[in-house]
Amino acid sequence: MYPQRLSTRAEITKSERDLHKRLSDALDDDWTVIHASGLLISDSKDGARMREADFVIAHPERGILCLEVKGGGIEHQHGEWFRRNPGGTRERIEDPFEQVADERYALGRLLKKSARGKAAAGWLAHGVAFPYITIGQLALAPDAPRQILLDRHDVAEIEPAINRVLAFHLGSGPIELGEVGIQALRDTLVPEVRIEVPLAARFLEEEEELVLLTHEESMFLARASREHRMVVHGCAGSGKTMLAVEHAKRLAAAGEDVLFVCFNRALMQHLRKTVGGDGLTFQTFHGLCTHLAHRAEVTLPRYGSDSPPPEYWDEELPSALVEAIGELGPQFDALIVDEAQDLSNDWLAALMCTLRDEEHAPVWLFIDDNQRVYDKQFEVPAEFRPHELMVNCRNTQRIHREVMKLYEGEIVPEVRGPKGRDVELYLTDDQARKIGEVLETLCGKEEVLPQDVVVLSSHALDRS
Structure with a gap:
């Protein structure tokens, strides 16, 4: 799970928190789950815009699923989507299926930027979870078949439901994602970045x-x-x-x-x-x-x-x-x-x-x-x-x-x-070479100005 524990920031919804816990409890260590993956989408006409996949769920033998989560009641009328609020009012929301499809394609473009990621980009799928409502066998829209939806009953049995969505997109044949593809996904979405302070x-x-x-x-x-x-x-x-x-x-x-x-x-x-x-x-x-x-x-x-x-x-x-x-x-x-x-x-x-x-x-x-x-x-x-x-x-x-x-x-x-x-002590038969290596590290990687470095010698300058 990335992260293992969600932060307390207010923009993480209750439905995301509940699903994060469910995924953590139900899936074994073969699965990789990444929450809130920021995806920057850019084109020449509209410029750059940010997408955030609520969850990216991956398995080396089953594929990669981009999953959007929508809490509360949902309505779809004449091509428009609405969220039902507890007081009976409703508010218009972005089409969740168009949203998650964008996230899937954006992730594919990011993966294709690396040699290992190109292969992983061929095993992508997308779906939408409604963890608090029952959908039954309804198809909500032409781009929203029941096979890629997860309702509250599916969330209760989350692993079979995820497998169903992946199989709908990728078929029943062998998935050649493997550990290399999973690592490419991690490197893309949750890279280990260490920025050393010089x-x-x-x-x-x-x-x-x-x-x-x-x-x-x-x-x-x-x-x-x-x-x-x-x-x-x-x-x-x-x-x-x-x-x-x-x-x-x-x-x-x-x-x-x-x-x-x-x-x-x-x-x-x-x-x-x-x-x-x-x-x-x-x-x-x-x-x-x-x-x-x-x-x-x-x-x-x-x-x-x-x-x-x-x-x-x-x-x-x-x-x-x-x-x-x-x-x-x-x-x-x-x-x-x-x-x-x-x-x-x-x-x-x-x-x-x-x-x-x-x-x-x-x-x-x-x-x-x-x-x-x-x-x-x-x-x-x-x-x-x-x-x-x-x-x-x-x-x-x-x-x-x-x-x-x-x-x-x-x-x-x-x-x-x-x-x-810590003080570093070096024992060497070639002091000049070792001093050169240390100076190269200090004045190169560590960005120390040459005038801030003093080399002391027990000999006179002409014999050092």
Whole structure:
């Protein structure tokens, strides 16, 4: 039965509901019964119009019956059809036999659109059921012989009555509909359609939930914005960079010259492109050292074609920064350091020299010890007030659980974002090929924009 249970919508009549129950009770599993099949009929003159077969009843060895159902009393006078209402009034209705014949022919045209359906279209029949009246042996009209009518007595013995209608149309010979024809009928009228929501759309929904969480975290700024020395600890995805950028923007909007330092060149370039504006300077630490050294004409050591030794990065460039500030004078009113776990205390001292009011200038450090790149032992000065970001507001719950397997820290962050999809892990001997397959699925079938996909590698770009 399609559907197994009728909906409660008002347009399904009592006669349809009663017949649906009768068919469900009386017919075995060899029969297929489909209720309210919408059939779109179109021709060049009248255009498209919708027909709805009340029931399509099919058996692989007996054929396919389109059955129209009419409840209440019925009258047929001079070619016109009327329904008798309980109060004695009557209303004109469409000729039920012409109606069901249209439905039969429309179904035939639909079936013929598929190779399997063409054969099934040859085993169609039609009839009309009047489940509440007795017709006896009357023929109601030339196109309505008794053989294709079902009255209330026929409905009581529904299977023999259906067989009678099918035999009238199709004869007594073998019916070569078979299971293939039945499946063609199902595919036409009740196809199994699965419309997958692309990952791109689901990403947008999840992103909305994550944005709400980042808003929650940003309330911290409203409470702590007047603090001059802050150290903010948080895991990846806890919103550290978002808060750092937002605080820098607010300081700049208040007229401060803000230095924003990070240790990731790609992040620095991204921030310059998307956030940069008056009062905001984005630099990597070593990039700042070389930039101000060149401006102040401070000579930097040269190492020819060889890579500079560690002391160049650890000592010589920070010293050049201090010397440059001695020539140029302090440049900034506020300092924000993202990824500050990669600082050394000497580097922080050099950065403090860039401030016009070193004692009172806002200095905020954002730290995640689990993302330490350099082997520095940075000790946060005692005057910095600590704050812990306790919620991962970037990732879904399933990604968070996977990442936490590698997390090291005294405070375990929470996750309150969307559940998300299962994390997929692939073991392969050909990583490049597998990554290509995943990208093809994401950017093709799942409609994810290429610019929204990041491929991370443990190697440098030229070796990945």
